[in-house]
Amino acid sequence: MTGAFPSPYGGQLPVLRIGDVLLVTLQGDLHDGTAEQLQEDVSEAAADSRVKGVVIDLSGVEIVDSFLGRVLSDIAAKTRLLAAETVVAGMRPAVAITLVELGLTLPGLRTALSSDEAIRLLGEVSISPRHERTRQESP
Amino acid sequence: MQTAGGVSACLPIHSDLDLVWVRQHVRQAAAQLGFGLVAQTKLVTAASELARNTLVHGGGGQMECAPVSRGGGQGLRLSFSDEGPGIPDLDQALRDGYTSGEGLGMGLGGARRLVHEFHVDSRQGRGTTVTVTSWVSGPPRPREEQ
Numbered sequence: 001m002t003g004a005f006p007s008p009y010g011g012q013l014p015v016l017r018i019g020d021v022l023l024v025t026l027q028g029d030l031h032d033g034t035a036e037q038l039q040e041d042v043s044e045a046a047a048d049s050r051v052k053g054v055v056i057d058l059s060g061v062e063i064v065d066s067f068l069g070r071v072l073s074d075i076a077a078k079t080r081l082l083a084a085e086t087v088v089a090g091m092r093p094a095v096a097i098t099l100v101e102l103g104l105t106l107p108g109l110r111t112a113l114s115s116d117e118a119i120r121l122l123g124e125v126s127i128s129p130r131h132e133r134t135r136q137e138s139p
Numbered sequence: 140m141q142t143a144g145g146v147s148a149c150l151p152i153h154s155d156l157d158l159v160w161v162r163q164h165v166r167q168a169a170a171q172l173g174f175g176l177v178a179q180t181k182l183v184t185a186a187s188e189l190a191r192n193t194l195v196h197g198g199g200g201q202m203e204c205a206p207v208s209r210g211g212g213q214g215l216r217l218s219f220s221d222e223g224p225g226i227p228d229l230d231q232a233l234r235d236g237y238t239s240g241e242g243l244g245m246g247l248g249g250a251r252r253l254v255h256e257f258h259v260d261s262r263q264g265r266g267t268t269v270t271v272t273s274w275v276s277g278p279p280r281p282r283e284e285q
């Protein structure tokens with residue numbers, strides 16, 4: 001019936017550590033269970049190690065519904081309790097437009113165009129809270 | 140354009156894996172009918188919300204997917220049905236932020252904003268059917284306006 005499609009991702013997502021940032025890349029269509037597992041894994045990894053921020057790369061994700069939206073917000077809330085920040089990177093324009101119409105505001109989440117940008121953003125955040133954001137744009 | 144699979148289908152909704160199949164079917168059906176990327180994404184997201192409600196609140200059910208045409212316009216109609224408890228107060232259920240469980244309460248009202256036509260048929264103790272339709276080139280205008 002659905003043989004033409006890649007099978008949905010039902011396994012565990014790797015949480016990578018890059019310096020003091022955790023990076024998770026979501027791809028394709030997630031099971032609800034996988035998304036919930038992700039929430040646990042991220043909070044565990046963030047609690048274990050001194051982490052400045054969490055980057056969730058959504059560039060490979062085709063839809064975000066209220067379930068996944070809630071998972072992302074919950075990750076941000078938990079991460080914040082550990083004094084770290086969550087940045088969602090690479091959200092596709094069609095997904096962003098749909099989220100607004102759906103009415104999801106994703107509280108506590110910052111966004112960046114790519115995970116590179118997100119990591120850079122997090123690097124600047126803790127050194128100097130506000131005004132250095134625009135200073136070091138590399139070509 | 141692919142012909143395999145087709146647009147018309149009836150898919151079961153009994154597990155979170157079924158939600159994945161529902162999303163994938165709606166995606167490919169919408170693409171096949173010529174919906175643009177944003178329109179596809181809206182339909183798939185609405186379908187995901189409604190199918191999850193069928194699963195979580197309705198205790199499972201099914202989705203029927205069919206192409207429709209009206210006044211020369213092409214569209215896609217999705218119908219989600221269950222035999223669960225029904226929705227006692229529809230206005231309340233549609234309100235943003237209302238949930239009887241622990242969701243965000245954005246699913247039903249949000250899905251309504253993402254489609255062109257939205258209809259709920261619910262009877263207490265008998266079940267719920269939510270039918271939505273979107274049109275490839277926007278909703279067909281009433282004749283007087285043309």
Ligand SMILES: Nc1ncnc2c1ncn2[C@@H]1O[C@H](COP(=O)(O)OP(=O)(O)OP(=O)(O)O)[C@@H](O)[C@H]1O
Pocket residue numbers: 066067188192193196197221223224225226232233237238239240241242243244245246247248267
């Ligand atoms: N198929 C259904 N059968 C019975 N009740 C339903 C059904 N669909 C929706 N409802 C009722 O309408 C309420 C609102 O639905 P809605 O999808 O907006 O929110 P939710 O499912 O509770 O949370 P969210 O979708 O944001 O995770 C539900 O809490 C439930 O009480």
Ligand SMILES: [Mg+2]
Pocket residue numbers: 188191192242245246247
């Ligand atoms: Mg819902």
